[in-house]
Amino acid sequence: MTTAYAPPEVAPAPLLPGLRFELVKLLSPWRVRLLLLACLVAPAAFVAVVSAQTSLPTDTVFGRWMHATGFAGSLVVLAFACSWGLPLLTSLVAGDVFAAEDRLGTWRHLLVAVRSPRRIFAAKALAALSVVVLLVVAIGLSSVLGGVLTVGAHPLVGLDGHTLGAGEAARTVLLAWLCVLPPTLALAAVGLLGSVVLGRSPMGLLLPAVLALTMNLVLLLPVPVPLRLALPSNAFLAWRGLFTEPAHTGPLLLGTAVSLFWAVLATALAYVLFLRRDFTDLAYDGAGRRAIAAAALPLAGLAGIGALAIGVLTPASGTGIEKAKVEASLATAYGHLYRLQAAQLHRPAVTEAQLAASADCDKGGTRVVDRGPGHDWRCVVSWHLPGTSAVGTAIYQLDVTAEGRYVADGDGPKEVNGNFWVRTPSGDAPNPLWQLDGYVDLLDD
Amino acid sequence: MEPAARARGIIKTYGDVVALDGVDLDIGAGQVHGLVGPNGAGKTTLLGLLLGLATADTGTLEVLAPPVAGFVDGPGLYPTLTARQNLAALAALHREPTAGVDEALAEVGLTDVAGDRVRGFSLGMRQRLGLAAALLTRPRLLVLDEPANGLDPAGKRHVHRVIARLAADGVGVVLSSHRMDDLAELCSEVTLLCAGRVVFSGPVAKLAAEAGELGYGVLTSDEARAVAVASGTTGLRVAGTDPLVVRGPADALDDLVVRLVHAGVALRELAPVVSPLEAAFLALTGAEEAS
Numbered sequence: 192m193t194t195a196y197a198p199p200e201v202a203p204a205p206l207l208p209g210l211r212f213e214l215v216k217l218l219s220p221w222r223v224r225l226l227l228l229a230c231l232v233a234p235a236a237f238v239a240v241v242s243a244q245t246s247l248p249t250d251t252v253f254g255r256w257m258h259a260t261g262f263a264g265s266l267v268v269l270a271f272a273c274s275w276g277l278p279l280l281t282s283l284v285a286g287d288v289f290a291a292e293d294r295l296g297t298w299r300h301l302l303v304a305v306r307s308p309r310r311i312f313a314a315k316a317l318a319a320l321s322v323v324v325l326l327v328v329a330i331g332l333s334s335v336l337g338g339v340l341t342v343g344a345h346p347l348v349g350l351d352g353h354t355l356g357a358g359e360a361a362r363t364v365l366l367a368w369l370c371v372l373p374p375t376l377a378l379a380a381v382g383l384l385g386s387v388v389l390g391r392s393p394m395g396l397l398l399p400a401v402l403a404l405t406m407n408l409v410l411l412l413p414v415p416v417p418l419r420l421a422l423p424s425n426a427f428l429a430w431r432g433l434f435t436e437p438a439h440t441g442p443l444l445l446g447t448a449v450s451l452f453w454a455v456l457a458t459a460l461a462y463v464l465f466l467r468r469d470f471t472d473l474a475y476d477g478a479g480r481r482a483i484a485a486a487a488l489p490l491a492g493l494a495g496i497g498a499l500a501i502g503v504l505t506p507a508s509g510t511g512i513e514k515a516k517v518e519a520s521l522a523t524a525y526g527h528l529y530r531l532q533a534a535q536l537h538r539p540a541v542t543e544a545q546l547a548a549s550a551d552c553d554k555g556g557t558r559v560v561d562r563g564p565g566h567d568w569r570c571v572v573s574w575h576l577p578g579t580s581a582v583g584t585a586i587y588q589l590d591v592t593a594e595g596r597y598v599a600d601g602d603g604p605k606e607v608n609g610n611f612w613v614r615t616p617s618g619d620a621p622n623p624l625w626q627l628d629g630y631v632d633l634l635d636d
Numbered sequence: 637m638e639p640a641a642r643a644r645g646i647i648k649t650y651g652d653v654v655a656l657d658g659v660d661l662d663i664g665a666g667q668v669h670g671l672v673g674p675n676g677a678g679k680t681t682l683l684g685l686l687l688g689l690a691t692a693d694t695g696t697l698e699v700l701a702p703p704v705a706g707f708v709d710g711p712g713l714y715p716t717l718t719a720r721q722n723l724a725a726l727a728a729l730h731r732e733p734t735a736g737v738d739e740a741l742a743e744v745g746l747t748d749v750a751g752d753r754v755r756g757f758s759l760g761m762r763q764r765l766g767l768a769a770a771l772l773t774r775p776r777l778l779v780l781d782e783p784a785n786g787l788d789p790a791g792k793r794h795v796h797r798v799i800a801r802l803a804a805d806g807v808g809v810v811l812s813s814h815r816m817d818d819l820a821e822l823c824s825e826v827t828l829l830c831a832g833r834v835v836f837s838g839p840v841a842k843l844a845a846e847a848g849e850l851g852y853g854v855l856t857s858d859e860a861r862a863v864a865v866a867s868g869t870t871g872l873r874v875a876g877t878d879p880l881v882v883r884g885p886a887d888a889l890d891d892l893v894v895r896l897v898h899a900g901v902a903l904r905e906l907a908p909v910v911s912p913l914e915a916a917f918l919a920l921t922g923a924e925e926a927s
């Protein structure tokens with residue numbers, strides 16, 4: 192008789208105990224418990240300590256407002272988390288779920304217990320994604336609580352200078368944290384993929400971090416907007432658009448969609464490659480070069496197709512940073528902040544409409560085209576002095592980054608945008624017109 | 637005896653390596669069946685097939701008394717979880733009540749360390765926990781790959797007792813081992829594998845008979861005279877001197893003892909150099925000539 196033996200069809204283990212098992216395994220090492228504890232404590236401690244310092248992290252968005260409101264601290268933590276914190280976290284969690292079984296040599300036993308590789312994959316993927324979400328929620332809540340408890344839930348000045356009331360600020364900050372979940376999940380999915388493809392090798396563990404840092408480097412460069420928006424990391428920056436009025440949701444929605452595409456594709460690839468492996472082979476050490484190509488090429492393809500689609504379907508082109516956009520953004524921010532300054536100096540109230548601020552910008556003198564990121568933007572802001580027919584002018588030096596965020600540095604006249612202190616309800620603060628953060632929507636026409 | 641599992645003409649290859657080459661195996665319910673063989677003989681592969689971890693290339697394999705449980709290549713535990721957590725997770729995956737967890741832990745004598753992380757367990761404790769894990773599903777066929785590996789004498793006796801009790805309850809047990817003395821103590825039947833083929837299958841007593849002529853070590857009060865006496869004994873070959881090793885039928889050995897005493901040489905010990913089972917193992921697997 193030469194019939195091949197097939198094991199009797201057995202019902203796979205139920206999904207819920209499988210998921211619980213994976214969660215218990217994921218959360219049982221000290222490394223992960225410490226990580227969770229750190230995510231709960233460190234952000235609150237950071238916000239509390241830094242907010243009490245005299246020098247604030249003004250290089251980071253909202254850093255200059257940390258004295259004024261607890262929400263700013265949370266957003267500084269968010270910005271840090273987006274640039275390296277979350278990639279590292281996802282690496283440590285998602286990058287290890289599959290590789291851990293390789294390390295322990297437990298695949299065969301898990302297979303005997305669960306009786307279905309599909310169920311194993313589903314439980315592991317769900318467990319990893321839930322732990323990653325849990326960590327993000329922990330960091331978000333910790334930073335908000337730390338800020339609100341030590342500095343207070345005061346109004347927040349947005350990236351166009353308009354003031355968000357405490358309630359609106361709280362809602363928008365929570366929404367911003369929510370918006371980094373999709374790109375985090377995309378990285379986690381890449382982590383799963385690396386864990387499946389690269390097995391025990393440390394590269395598998397570090398894949399999300401390496402990918403995220405590479406993408407961050409790309410995003411620092413003045414790459415064409417469609418390519419920039421096609422990278423899931425862009426969604427780590429796009430939440431800034433929530434803090435203007437009206438909100439710039441274009442890049443944010445695109446970033447969310449791109450991230451979800453990445454998350455789904457990377458998970459699907461991991462699934463296919465996972466089901467193909469031979470669990471009886473103890474010497475298995477990663478799926479080999481062909482599988483690495485099978486994992487990397489579709490993702491690169493997704494980035495390429497995404498960039499093409501965005502290029503065709505949206506008005507995005509070039510670096511997205513144009514003279515007119517910078518001028519409009521700065522004029523708006525100036526108007527809002529002038530009003531704030533008037534209130535802080537107890538001057539008669541003015542409205543943005545009365546001021547009718549406008550800006551005239553130039554990049555790098557007459558020989559350079561006025562577009563693209565750089566620290567050589569120079570703008571002259573004009574506005575109508577309230578109660579007179581006179582027109583005031585003020586000069587700003589702008590450092591515009593490739594992502595569309597800029598810092599405007601007041602260059603006179605001194606009594607308008609110089610470095611002096613004003614008295615505010617939450618203590619002395621620098622003149623709001625001295626240095627200000629702004630945001631240019633790369634997708635805008 | 638009722639059969640618990642039956643294999644016929646199993647062939648399993650990994651690329652160019654033929655791990656199993658036409659293996660027949662019968663395991664009866666209530667029987668402890670030993671699987672022996674040199675490294676790479678295919679023991680783990682065969683046990684893995686029984687557990688459903690892989691499929692044979694050709695041949696038939698029937699598990700007639702399900703459910704089957706057990707482990708190959710170590711007990712497969714998670715070091716960061718406690719003993720109880722490890723078992724509770726497995727029980728949940730098998731839809732078994734968690735009450736069975738403490739029962740299984742007690743069965744293998746690990747109740748005291750149930751709340752400790754497996755990371756700190758000795759090899760023997762892990763083996764016992766692996767056995768407890770296999771007991772959770774109350775299997776009718778138990779498959780154990782080197783279950784006595786790393787056990788101290790007390791632990792080994794404990795495990796042997798558990799296995800013997802299971803067999804008495806009608807569970808078919810198939811286990812592999814490198815130690816012939818363990819198998820002799822525990823198994824009613826053994827199958828000897830060599831390079832993927834069955835070179836012997838049957839009762840342990842019959843295996844001992846395959847040993848052929850054994851070498852006996854002779855310890856006396858006067859080595860030199862003993863060698864001389866042995867050389868002069870008909871039917872006896874001197875296989876080595878210092879210490880003296882002789883080979884021959886039983887009556888020749890008797891003759892040697894009588895002649896030693898007559899020659900005024902005191903006999904201190906006369907014992908096989910290797911046990912009969914080991915000798916059979918070496919003879920059947922061809923390892924004797926190699927070494």
Ligand SMILES: Nc1ncnc2c1ncn2[C@@H]1O[C@H](COP(=O)(O)OP(=O)(O)OP(=O)(O)O)[C@@H](O)[C@H]1O
Nearest residue numbers: 471472473650653655674675676677678679680681
């Ligand atoms: N997954 C695998 N891939 C390739 N070859 C394998 C695989 N599993 C087993 N083999 C080969 O099959 C043969 C039998 O291996 P097996 O592990 O069954 O031997 P064993 O009798 O259990 O040995 P040991 O006493 O060392 O545990 C060996 O030559 C081994 O190299």
Ligand SMILES: [Mg+2]
Nearest residue numbers: 679680681781
């Ligand atoms: Mg083996």
